[in-house]
Amino acid sequence: MSAILRRPRGLVAVVFLVLLTLACVFAPLLTRFGPLEQHIETVRGLPSGTYWLGTDILGRDLFSRILYGGRSSLLGVVEAIVAHLVVAVPLGLVAGYFGGLADRVIMRLAELLMSIPAIMILLAVLAIFGNSLPVAMIALGVLSSGGLMRLVRGAALVAREELYVTAAELMGLSRFQVMVRHVLGRCRGVIIVQTSLFAAIALGVQTGLTFLGLGPQPPAPTWGGMVAEAASVFSQDPWMLVPPGTVIALTVLAFGVLGDVVRDATSERRSAAGAGRTRRRASRPATAAEPSTALLSVQGLSVAVGGESSLRLLDDVSFDIAAGQVVGLVGESGSGKSMTARALIGLLPTNCLVESGHVVFDGKTLDEGSFRAVRGREIAMISQEPMAALDPSFRIGSLVGEVVRAVEGLRGRAQRDRVVELLTMVEIPDAAEVARRYPHQISGGMAQRVAIAMALAGRPRLLIADEPTTALDVTVQADILDLLRRLQQENGMAVLLVSHNLGVIADMCSTVLVMYAGQVVEQAPVDNLFALPAHPYAAALLASSPEKAGIGQPIRAIPGTVPAPDEWPSGCRFANRCELAQPACRAEAIPLIDVSGVHRSRCIRVPVLLEQEAAQ
Ligand SMILES: Nc1ncnc2c1ncn2[C@@H]1O[C@H](COP(=O)(O)OP(=O)(O)OP(=O)(O)O)[C@@H](O)[C@H]1O
Numbered sequence: 001m002s003a004i005l006r007r008p009r010g011l012v013a014v015v016f017l018v019l020l021t022l023a024c025v026f027a028p029l030l031t032r033f034g035p036l037e038q039h040i041e042t043v044r045g046l047p048s049g050t051y052w053l054g055t056d057i058l059g060r061d062l063f064s065r066i067l068y069g070g071r072s073s074l075l076g077v078v079e080a081i082v083a084h085l086v087v088a089v090p091l092g093l094v095a096g097y098f099g100g101l102a103d104r105v106i107m108r109l110a111e112l113l114m115s116i117p118a119i120m121i122l123l124a125v126l127a128i129f130g131n132s133l134p135v136a137m138i139a140l141g142v143l144s145s146g147g148l149m150r151l152v153r154g155a156a157l158v159a160r161e162e163l164y165v166t167a168a169e170l171m172g173l174s175r176f177q178v179m180v181r182h183v184l185g186r187c188r189g190v191i192i193v194q195t196s197l198f199a200a201i202a203l204g205v206q207t208g209l210t211f212l213g214l215g216p217q218p219p220a221p222t223w224g225g226m227v228a229e230a231a232s233v234f235s236q237d238p239w240m241l242v243p244p245g246t247v248i249a250l251t252v253l254a255f256g257v258l259g260d261v262v263r264d265a266t267s268e269r270r271s272a273a274g275a276g277r278t279r280r281r282a283s284r285p286a287t288a289a290e291p292s293t294a295l296l297s298v299q300g301l302s303v304a305v306g307g308e309s310s311l312r313l314l315d316d317v318s319f320d321i322a323a324g325q326v327v328g329l330v331g332e333s334g335s336g337k338s339m340t341a342r343a344l345i346g347l348l349p350t351n352c353l354v355e356s357g358h359v360v361f362d363g364k365t366l367d368e369g370s371f372r373a374v375r376g377r378e379i380a381m382i383s384q385e386p387m388a389a390l391d392p393s394f395r396i397g398s399l400v401g402e403v404v405r406a407v408e409g410l411r412g413r414a415q416r417d418r419v420v421e422l423l424t425m426v427e428i429p430d431a432a433e434v435a436r437r438y439p440h441q442i443s444g445g446m447a448q449r450v451a452i453a454m455a456l457a458g459r460p461r462l463l464i465a466d467e468p469t470t471a472l473d474v475t476v477q478a479d480i481l482d483l484l485r486r487l488q489q490e491n492g493m494a495v496l497l498v499s500h501n502l503g504v505i506a507d508m509c510s511t512v513l514v515m516y517a518g519q520v521v522e523q524a525p526v527d528n529l530f531a532l533p534a535h536p537y538a539a540a541l542l543a544s545s546p547e548k549a550g551i552g553q554p555i556r557a558i559p560g561t562v563p564a565p566d567e568w569p570s571g572c573r574f575a576n577r578c579e580l581a582q583p584a585c586r587a588e589a590i591p592l593i594d595v596s597g598v599h600r601s602r603c604i605r606v607p608v609l610l611e612q613e614a615a616q
Helices: 008-025 062-098 100-115 118-128 133-143 145-159 163-170 175-211 223-232 238-280 337-344 368-374 396-408 412-425 431-435 444-456 474-491 502-508 526-531 536-543 583-587 606-615
Strands: 296-305 311-321 326-330 352-361 379-382 462-466 494-499 511-516 519-525 593-596 599-601
Touching (some): 008 062, 008 238, 062 100, 062 133, 062 145, 062 175, 062 223, 118 133, 118 175, 133 145, 175 223, 223 238, 296 337, 311 337, 311 352, 311 519, 326 337, 337 352, 337 462, 337 494, 379 444, 396 412, 396 431, 396 444, 412 431, 412 444, 444 474, 462 474, 474 494, 494 502, 502 526, 511 526, 511 536, 519 526, 526 536, 593 606
Parallel strands (some): 326 511, 379 462, 462 494
Antiparallel strands (some): 296 311, 296 352, 511 519
């Protein structure tokens, strides 16, 4: 609550709703006249010392009618909310937490509810129950519960993967207790946000029904009824519409603002908690309870060589990239980095196919058609062989120009200007002159700049840079990385930087994914990974980075090689090269285990590591 009140918008919304509710409850103490009291001498009066908000067509005090009318309006909202929560929350929790048949049945019910035209049912309910507004509002709450049901289910699905939920079950709590104590708590943010927004909708519907003359009948005061009366004399006395119209608008606005503020406060608390947990290295994941807000979300992606053998090359790869985030993907040759990068842009080698999982970009699951639509525009890619990507038979200006024409639709002069602008953006001196050269007339570093310029033509929100410096001279590598860093900061685009060099990743990225034999084996903020590499492979990669070797000393290579896809062991895939391997490592597949809220590792030694950390 304090997080809401700290925000000026939240404070104003809460104060307004509390004061309005109190004013309605204590209306007899605040008003000089009853809501039905008529003062024939002052019909349709403007505000005065006696009638603070004026009077209506029968000389009744508008201030009094608004407060008394607010009682039924706010009560109606409460009835609708209670019905909404009573139906949606338990069913959503059961569906998400228990899954299986319950999930399937409840989700069909949610779909059914979402497809029913609520307003028709409400009119029928009012006709059957003698214009009873409370019954109509309860019906509204139930009929609208499908959306919240689905959201709670989604949050519960995430929550049930939490280690502390599993631990609570192991400690002997019944599943019902775990659901109520642990899973429900994790869904609280979603529930509060949706309830605030639903309150605004319920008030709108309630006002609409009373406007149409349904619900309490005249002379009983209702906000909708007051608007209807005012509308009938609007051309002669427009003022009458102002008090009820304003209070309705402000109340709807306050509910909406409250929902927004709660959502902001919840996400802020979550990220603060995530950061705090990182520092404490407590074993809790930072997975979001609400639907993912990632720009790109890779979910359980498995890629295989097609045909009869169906050999897996990528195995259940999942990660998110937020807008503007720079994520590093690191691993030795053959670990699956390029395959992952290619899958993100929907350009797998022709003999490979996605076996399961999907790529979600900006909330949309990408299929072949949508990959084509985003490629080069929303998502762009630069590869390790820039020279190979530039057709030697065309001048640079022509190559960049054709991309500009394709993604921006520019031609002629505008196209040429944009080409020079792009080449200048990537710090190519004398861009107009370079545009006239052929690819073989420029250096490798310059070719990579041209490739970056082509990638930026569509103003991408995500740039995939697959080993952008590997093929370049050491002297040029730092320049290209500096350029990428500057462009990323200026354009605020997200970057997935693929590299086999952790030093490069540390320089550029906030988060790192370590891949080994087709799997993500470690996932962490860069600082965490460098401070406490939890997977022996990540630790070995760190130890083998050239920066670690002293001058004149050999670089410590990791003994052995990455197993080929047809040789992946059934347990930990790094076990054969790992000094710390135990029989348990080879027994069965190892899942990603939480080291801290934002740090996960596919190693069974994580609990031991955490104990050692805590002991220090
Ligand atoms: N078209 C293909 N058909 C069959 N197997 C392939 C194909 N392309 C890659 N592979 C295999 O998939 C695995 C992952 O390859 P990938 O190129 O993604 O690795 P990488 O980590 O990017 O390595 P590098 O750093 O050398 O580029 C490797 O074992 C590789 O041999």
